Structure formats: structure tokens, C-alpha cells
Amino acid sequence: MNVRLAILLATTAALAPLTVLPARADEVPKHIGYVVNYATHEWYQNVIKGMKDHAKLLGIDVAVKDANLDVAKEVAGAEDFMSQKVDVLIITPVNEEGVVPLLRRAKAEGVPVVLEGNPVKGMTTMVAICDYDTGYFAGIEAGKYAQAHLGGVAKVMNVGLPLLSATVLRSYGFMDGIHTIIPGATLVHDLDGGGNPDRSLEVSSAALAQNGDIDIIYGINDSSSLGGLQAWKAAGKSQDNLLVVGTGGEGLAFINAMEKEPSYRIEAAMFPEKEGYTTIDAALALYNHKPVAEHIVSPTTPLVGDDWKKYYEVNGTTRSIKWDAVNALTPPAKCMKTAADLKKS
């Protein structure tokens, strides 16, 4: 734990001011418009929740439009917001082509734009997590766990999603992280689980039949890790010598799993609420013409065992974030590796 925190602390500093409430001198924008690419997804639900929580405290009105994965809708939504004269525009790009002209138009109209999630050429600033780092630090924790409980052996089944660079980075990061602790760790299965639970279950079942000699399941999101775990259980295997590591921590699924499943010990939490929170801070900075980094990193951290209770509170079927704890996390100034590095290699 301490090693990780040290690394985090050593690499932050620059962005610390952004996570603090603005000074009194700052002017507060009245209206912020957010065009989300896909509001149905749990991740974005929580991003929006974090945005609204934070904006409410500051007295900012946040309006949301859903592009529903349609570029045309995204452009139309953003143009609507501009003609309504919002003070700042936040966009999660559906794709690059759609957003580039939007950025040009916003510049012409003098509306500052914060991007969330994915970079686009010509942007001022983007708030996003570091996928590689998220996987990397979860990998370090997994390595430590394997040393303590699995006899120092790490044979990994990666339930991945090769389609997206973000999810590929998570898997790379996880293996690189685990290698820092257990240099002999091996990647036994590298699977495409499609990011959804039933597909993950199916491919994991086949992979385990081909070679069941693994002791760590890594999933690029919670559906993937849970699908892998269900395949393990359906094959009639005991969870005694197994570690499951999930990624994302979007909803209640991982909390439920960490409570009920003996092998589900680590979650690489990405705090979507915090990402929403940070975009509001970025919007505020832009509105006040303050200098901002091109990539503002939203913090992530591995949660081991009961760690989740520090950050989340569960009431029945809803969870609420503990802002104090999450805001205390200091993100790195920049990611260890990004999609650009993938292209290079």
C-alpha cells in the first residue's frame, strides 16, 4: 500500500489545486452543457452523478444530452448547447471525426470545451483516467497477493477486449505490474470476452477446458472478471487457490462479488463519479482562463479486500461515494503509457 501511495504522491503535485474547491475570487459559470456518448452505460451514469453532485455544491446548472453512440446526435446536442449560450461545454466524444469540427466551432464562438474520456486533435483539455496505470497498480497488488496466498505462482487468464486500446492498456498494465513482484508470472490465456458477461463466461469455459492450470483471473471490466469467475465455478473448481481481479468498479456488482466470492479479492477502481467531479473542476478553470494540463488525470486505485468500504457506502441497491476519501487520492500528472505508446510498439 505505502509503496503505491508513495509513487502516487511523487508523481502528482502539479494538479493538486484542481481538486480543491475554487478560491472565492473565481467566477462560477452558471450553465454547463454535457454531451455524453452513451448515457445508458453504468460508467456514464456515475460520471453524470459525480458532475451533478459537485456542480450542485457550486451552484452550477448542468444539462445533459445523450448522443447514444450517434455522431450526428452528438454534434446536434453540442450545437444546441452553444446556441443556448452555455458557459462551458463538456463532451465525451463518440469519435474523433465528429468532434474536431465541433471544437473549431466552439473556439469561434468562444465557448470553452472540456473533453471526457478520449482525446481529440485540437482539444484544450481532457479529463480521463490512466488505463495502463490502473491495470499496473492492480497487477502489483495481485503479485503481492500471489506471493502471500498462492505460493508465489502467478498463472493469469486475461479476460480482455482487444477491440479497444483502453482495455488493451489495462491488460498490459496488469501483466507489467505483476511482473514487478513475480518476474516469473505467465499469461496462460489471453481471451476476447467482448466486455460482456455471457460471452466472457463462454470463452473462459473453453479456455479453462483447454488448460485449467491458472490461479489468477483478470477482467478488463467487472462483467469480464465475473464471467471468468462463473466459468471457473461452472467447471466445478474450488476457489481456494484462485484470485480474481476486476476493473472499473462501476456499480454494485464488484462490491457484491467482493463480499460473497472468496476469490474476488482485488478491484481496480476507476471512480467514474470522481471523473465527473474533475470535469467540473476543469470547466471552472477554463471559464476563469486559468492554465490547465492537456490531460488531467482522474485518479484510480486498486481496492483490496475491504478497502471498498473506505470509498463507498451501500444502502440497499444504491451506492454512494465518499467524496472525502476519493478527493484525498492524488492522481499522477501523466500516464505511464497511453494509446499512443501502443501504436509505437
Add this chain to the structure above:
Amino acid sequence: MASSSQIQPQPGAGRIAAAMAGQPQAVLIVLLLLLCGAISLAAAQFYSLANIIAILRQSALVLIVAAGMTTLLIGGEVDLSVGASLAFTGCVAMDATNRSGSVPVGALAALAFAGAVGLFNGLVVTRLRVNSLIATIATMMILQGGVYLYTREAVQNQHHLAAFTGIGAGYLGAFPIPVLLAAAVFAAVYIALRHTLFGRYTYALGANPIAARLSGLRVRRLKLAGFVITGLLVGVTGLILCSLMNAGQPTAGRGFELTVIAAVILGGTSLAGGRGSLIGTLLGVLVLKVIDNGIIILRWNQDFQMVVPGVVIVAATWLDTVRVRRRAV
């Protein structure tokens, strides 16, 4: 004039072709044997008990719905909403079991929900006279959106009833329960299609809807029954999948309808209606699932899991038309 005197036996290779021609599933049986042989030569694990069970369990999920889809396609209709309904049904099943603490109540809720979806599809098609392709795409959209209104996230297992987990992961003797359920569904639908009025009328309806109506068949009721049966079978599958995943997943079942339809078509059932068999569907399901499994067992790039079935469907359909052409005059 067609008379028996014109049918002459053919020598040598022609006879083998003729024997193949008389056996509608010949292409698929040969294909399945070749696949199993080739995969097991390259990777012995293919024949491990764990893997056979994994294949059978996955096949069972597809086969149960495919049995209903075969009935629908033979009758000249199609249901594209099965994937979306599958996900929703799983959520309903888990939620109902959570609330009631009773597996039978959860199972009934799943069947009732999915059966109602089937009834809705059937009513839209027969009463509003909307083409079933369009009607069920609409239902698919309604369900895909509706499930998020119902639950934003996966419905977790809060009841921890062992019987519920048993539906997907349990065994009866040596056989996984989903496989037994699929076998029962297969037998029932097979008999219904071959030996009952319902089956015979369904074939007639698909082969020639006008002739069916002129013969006094209850065309609308027949179609409605096809949709409801398919719906109920989606209910069974939704329950199994929900049990296997130990959660009701709103994101599950994506593309499931295409897998099902691909298997049915691969099995030789005509998209135009009136022609098809459940044996063919069974073989189609097995071929697709063996390919799916084989690609992982062989450690090939998983992108082939989409490519190979596509190629196989084209090849098998082509081989089948060649076969039919050899037989036809």
C-alpha cells in the same frame, strides 16, 4: 410425365451422391465429424470431460431458443427480439427470486415475462399485421431500452438459494441440468413438429400461407402459438443463463439472436418458410459451438470466432444447394 420408370439407378460415385442427396443433414454430419476429428488431432483437450460439458452447456442455451426459432421460421416468421428478451428475463428471474426467496416463483416469473414478450410479438404480427422482422426489431429496441428502466445494473444474487445455482451449473447424475433441459425441449418440439396437427399446420403455413388459409387453418392462432412458444423457451434459457452468471445481466444476450438464427439456417431451415427440421438445427448449433470452442482450444486468434462461422454458413448453404440441385430435375 413423372413416373417410376424414369428413375434409373446410377452407377459408382453417382450412387454415393444420390445417397447423400437423400439425406438432408449429410453435409452437416460430415462437417461436424470433420471438425471434431481435426480439432482433437490438434488439441487432445477437446475431448476432455470438462470441455465436452462446456460445449454441451453452451449448445444447450442456444438449442433451447433455436427450437422455438425453428418452429417460427418453418411457419414463415422470425423473432429477432430473443437476445434482448433473454437479458431482460434474466434480470426479472433474479429479481423475482430475490423478492420471493423461492426458485419456483423466480422460474415462473421468467417464463411469464418471456412468454408475454412472445405474446406481444405474436399480437403485433397477427393483429396489427406488422412484418415479423420489423415487429421484433421494434420489440428488441423496446426491451433493450426497457431493461435499463428496470435496472441500471446487474441484479445481484441476494437469495443464495442453492437450487437456483443448480439450474445452470448443477448436474443430475452425470448430466448438466441445462443439457437435460435442452434434451427435453428438443424431444418435445421434435414430436410437436413431426407428429402433431400443430407441426403439420406450421409447415403448411410456411410453405403456402394462402393454401393454408383456403384449407380453413387458424392461421393467426397458429402464428401466435409459434411466438409464444419461442417466448417461453427464451424464458427457460434466460433462467439458465441468469443462474450460470449468478446475476441478472442487462447487457447479456447481445447478438444471441444472430447466433440462434445462424444455427437454424445452417441446419437447413428455409428463411422463406415451409422447410426445415429440428435435427438440422441441433447439428447447426453443435457445428457453431464446436467451432467457437475449437478456436479457443486451438488458441487461434479469437476474431476467427466470427469469421469461421460466417464462412461455414456460406459453404454449408452452398453445398446444400448443390445437393438439392443434384436431386432435383
Add this chain to the structure above:
Amino acid sequence: MLSDPHSPALAMQGIGKQFPGVVALADVDLTLTGGQVHALIGENGAGKSTLIKILAGVYQKDSGSIRIGGVEAELRTPRDALRLGIKVVFQEIALIPEFTVAENIFLERHPVNRIGSIAWGKLRADAKALFDRLGFAVDPGARARDLPISTQQMVEIARALAHEARIVVMDEPTSSLTPKEVALLFTVIRRLKSLGIAVVYVSHKLDEIFEIADTVTVLRDGRHISTKPVAAHTQDSLIQDMIGRRIEFLFPRARGPARSDVLLSVRGLSTKDKLRDVSFEVRAGEVFGFFGLLGAGRTELAKAIVGFDPIRSGEIAIGGQPLRPHDTRTGVALGIGLLTEDRKTEGLMLEQSVQHNMSLAALGGFAVAGFVQEARERSAVQGFVDRLRVRTPGLDRPIRDLSGGNQQKVLLSRWLLRGLKVIVVDEPTRGIDVGAKSEIFALIDRLAGEGHAVVMMTSEMPELLGLSDRIAVMANGRITATMPRADATQEGLLSAAIA
């Protein structure tokens, strides 16, 4: 292409063609001469369509030779045939419905202007010139789908001219034409003759052949039977060549007079589109014939009285019971059924077995608790196959393998097996060869004799006059005349139909 002016336009010699299990053609010759109409006749399954399809490049011959203008030719694709000057006008017209007449004519070779785009003006002018040569006027700008079948046929023939075809093959060209349209077609065929084109004319209708053909080739069971000048034939000698036996009576009437009980009564029947105030009664043992030109409303009437098409007003009663609700299920239950005009699309389940086709309407009677008693079904079906002498290799054979006449017998049996009071037959002999025709007539006669009421719609006047007890004539959705057969003449019927 080098050609010898003295050699025939086309010579097919020793043509053989086999399909798995069936010899479709064996050692067939066909020689065509420019400017002559050569009729090709034979019962269904005699090999006419196979021969035409070989000529069209659709099928490949297995043996024999084809010489065009004295030069050996290989017809591997329809394109080859077209290139060598052979144009086949099939029964199912192959025009593109959404294209204009002119576009259809020049489908394969649009005239282009200098910049390579289609010269629309020239296209229309060229099309018009072709129609002038044929002595026929069609608007080149009209869409194909808006034209009647007869006109579409003319467009196909114009396409032949556009391709400078030397050989035009017509497959059953008059099967859906009115007498007036047939006359027009013959004018055009004579024009083709005068242009030196060799015409192959395939038909079942013997009187047409005597009118238009110069030479007749008869095929039977895939073999060449005879080629003679038409003048050397009589109707009887042609029929004998076709079926190998003499048919004494085409319309044998064996039944007695009609009984007095009314089985079908129709009062003041009108539909939304076509029928206006139609009333008639049919008694047990009676064949009630309907005559009318294409579009008179006969098929509409047939579909309305069995409950298939909705009605707007009027009363239909079967055996005294009103047909209410107005649907086929009630109709069948009361005992009325329709043998449709269009066997393939409205009657048959082509891929399914003879047995399944025949038992469809009666299947409920063979079921116990929803399960079909297949042994009972089979023996009942076998009974009708024997009684009606349906020629089939087996009850499990797909019905598509049967000839048209045998298919029709199976469809008729579908109703006989069900046990109807009233049977409505619409064009019962369309596309059926001569031998089977007389069998169908005998069957209809027998049905009436057994006490059924038969309503028969037909545009074949000899059938109508030979078989009916009474005849009603329709025009524009109304009955314009009803007469006993004794009072009916061809002229009288036609004048009422035109009225």
C-alpha cells in the same frame, strides 16, 4: 459469323439431356427455317421446356449438336444464346418492373452518347422504331409494371428485334391472354415471319397451332415423335402423337340431371373492389359455369364465396347455413372449398410430399388429441391416389416432381378427402396437358354425379360448353347473362361477356 444461306436457321441434332435419375431428352432433333413458325408440342414432362432451356443457354446439353446458320454453336449461358441471335420469351416475363419499356428493351446495350452517358432521347426513338416494325404501339416511357401481360410480351418480342435475333422462341405465349390479345399476338408473329425470323411456338392449345404454325414437332417422354407440316395433321392425329392413344371424348358426360336441393345460394353479393350485386344458386349434382374475359371478376367471385376475400354486402349460404363469420374456416366447416386458378402460389406446397399436400384440409379428422394418426392418413391418401389414378412414384415424393395434371388431381383430392358440399374450381385445366385435362373433366363430372355442387370458372369456352349444366357470364363484376347450356353458343357467350 459465317453463314451459309441455304442451311437452316438452326439445326439441333441428337440432343440428349439427363438429370439425376431422369432422362429429360433423348436423341431429339429440331430444325428451324427462317420465316417459318415451328410449333413444339407435347404433354407436360414431354421435354419441351428442357429443349427450350437448352436453346436459351439455361441448361447444357449432354449430347448432340447445335448448328446455327450451318455453324456449330456452343450455348453455355443465356448471353451466348442472345449473342447468337436466339431470344426466348418465357412464360414468366423477365422485364424489370420498375424500368420503362425503352430501358427494358435496351437493357443489355443502352445507346450511349459521346460522353458515355445513356442517350435517353435516342433510347425512346429506337424503341418506337422497333414497335413500328412490329406493327404495334407501346409508349416507350411507360413503366413495365403498369402494362398488362400481353403488352409486356410485346416488349419482350421487341427486345428480340433489338438484339437482331434470328430465332424467337415463345413458351406458352397465350396462357394468360384474352382472345383479342391472342389475335394481336398472331399479327405480330406473322410480322416476325415476314422479317425472315424463325419462330418456335410452344403451346397446349391445338386450335392455335393450326392457325399459326407451319410445321409441328411432337415430343413425348423426352423423345422426338414426329415432325410434319401442320396441313398433314388433324386435331385427332396431333393428340394421338402427343399421348400415344386416341381420346374419343374430351368431355365425357356420364352424370344424370341435377337434383332439386340448393347447396349454394349467393344473394346480392358485392365487394369493395370488383363485385356488384351478384346472385345465383347452385344445386346438388349441378356444374354451374362462369364465363368472362380477363378481369371480369370470376376469380374475385370464387375467392369471395369461399370466405377468403372479405365482402361488403350480400348473403352466402352453403347447404342452407349462412357463411358467417365470413372466413375460410367457417366456409370449410360448412362444406365449401376453392381449387385455385394459380396452383403454384395458392394451392401447392411444392417442397412437401404428395401425402401432406393432399391431406392438408382433412388433417384434423385424422388427429386424436392433437396427434396425427399417420397410418390412417396414409391409407386415406393412398385410396384417393388409386381412385383418381394420380401418377406418382410414391406418397412421400415432393409434389413438385409431379406433372401439372397430377398436381391438380392431388389438390382436388384435398377437398374430396375433406368431404365438401360445394366445390369451386377456378381455371381447373390451366397449364395441364391434353390427357390429364380429360381426366380432370371426368372427375368434375363424377363429383357432380355424386351429388356435389360444382362452380367452375373458366375462360376456355369448349370446357364450359362441354361440362356445365348452366352458364353465367360475367363482365365488370356483374352477372350479365345466365343460361342453360342448351341455349348457349360461343357467340352468345362472347357477346354477353363484352357487354
